[in-house]
Amino acid sequence: MEEIQSLMQGFAIALSPKNVLLMFAGVILGVIIGVLPGLGGANGVAILLPLTFSMAQSPGGTTSAIILLSCIYWGALFGGAITSILFNIPGEPWSVATTFDGYPLAQKGRAGEALTAAFTSSFIGALVAVIMITFLSPVIARFALEFGPPEFFAVYLLTFCAFVGMSKEPPFKTIAAMMLGFALAAVGTDPVTGTLRLTFGQTHLLSGFDFLVAVIGLFGIGEILLTLEEGLEFRGTKAKMNMRVVLDTWKELPRYWLTSIRSSAVGCFMGIVPGGATPASFMSYGVARRFSKDGDRFGTGMVEGVVAPETAAHAAGTSALLPMLTLGVPGSPTAAVLLGGLLIWGLQPGPLLFVEQKDFVWGLIASMYLGNIAGLIVVLTCVPLFAAILRIPFAVVAPVIMVICAIGAYTVHNSIFDVWMMIVFGVIGYVFKKLNYPLAPLVLAIVLGDRAEASFRQAMLVSQGEMSIFFSTPLVGGLTGLALFLLLWPVVSAGLARMKRA
């Protein structure tokens, strides 16, 4: 029960007035970010990260900084449901499944019910995931303390192969996007020998490409360009939210307890796997439709059809932080940006964090409980306000968001060159997204590139260049084997499908 004690200490840290204030500020900012087109969890956090540089230098400041940023993440997760249900626009990819039943409900004038159900089940999904993190992460961290370079490289390999195996996009497009990320990460000074790589005499490139600039461009500018194509206006339904609706819906929700449990389980499991939130929400929707007695009425506006994907998406979004904290391998782009933040603040993500930075880790975990409670309160009370933001015409919102993105990119290194890079990344993001090149592995590769390379080279040094080191022990061999299996999964599943047909 050491965990409970640590958690209580964490609560003491997270409940300081300053941190509670930051929590609410983060959640409100996060919901606004989640609601606005062109600003999502990943680039919202990326834009605000430079603001925390000075905050992180005061004692205990890193904890406050991570609380602010992670609460923005929770807020963005909640915000996605608002746009899906009221406007039929999924703010984030994992909110797509929420539109299936959420928007029909809103059209029937039951938007308040749909929103309450979505927020409440998001909260429950997140809660289950946080409880899992509380008890599982110390165990995994202790286990991972024994990891050497080969094991770490095998974990990275597993992460990236999982992207190839699990994503809906064509495998070679995933590989291309990922390798582009690694190539961008390699630009600049080689961390081991100090030689300059891929800079071609350009002084701007000496320190390499910053992943924050890439994230802001790919997700922010790219998203705005995509949104522009759809036209300049959003049409949505109005939501009536009051205590009555909330309480009535809460009375109804316990009926779906089995769906909630199933969806939480799917979400927690898939969240640990990279890129898991989106498939988790679809999978959980599919499972709920199959098992529900009203399964054939799904899609016409069933509350259960909102509960299932929202629970899973939030559980997955939250549990994506588990591998980030314990292994230093983020499970989602937003988790990758948070990990990048840790590195900038001078913290080493990974198992040692649980030994050396106890206050930080447990403060963060405690803030996950509190942040989600804060989030639930904020969204339940302020929906009309947030929906009003979406009614501001795009001709006003778009340039303001562009300015915010530009400031965000500039503040990373105080350089105009980064703003130009942001625009270039924006065009790349726009083209890649339209051609089904996934952006998440690209971002993860930029963040993890140096660390993956370092562990690879260290492992190679140990083995004097023998690749067999990645199969030298059952643990590292198992990880590598699983990674290769996932990498080849598209081939295997295609073969299985062909055999079935024959």
Next chain:
Amino acid sequence: MTEETGAKAAIKTRTMEIAAAVFILICGAIVIYDSARLGAKWGEDGPEAGYFPFYIGAILCIAGVVNMVTAFVAARRDDSNFVELRALKLVFSVLIPTAVYTALISPLGLYLASTIFIAFFMRWLGKYEWWLVALVSIGNSVVFFVIFEVWFKIPLPKGPLEAALGLN
């Protein structure tokens, strides 16, 4: 689908697929070239600087080739539009002002450049009344000035206007 509505295609999907694959291939080639220059072999004291990136470049090239072949094969069936002319015009109507805006940040300072950018956007694309344009564009810069310069003490690029107002 797009054909039915009579929308004019600016670029076909297959053209863009091939262009993207070529882009990937070129990136891969650049990485391989530079890794080879630095040494991608096993040095005296371990792997050389180009050891790891060399493989990255190689995989990039392979992925580029596969994607290109796929695009050529699919091109026979796929006649969809990557982007329609109308949409492309909209995209450029944002992209070009943004580029001009970025170019203006250095000489004018970020706050003045932002004001001009937002005002231009609202007036040109949104056709708003001048008073509203002025209110939003100037208000936006004032808010950001307070947040960054006063509150967070993060200096953003300033130009002649701030100098004239004594805000530097």
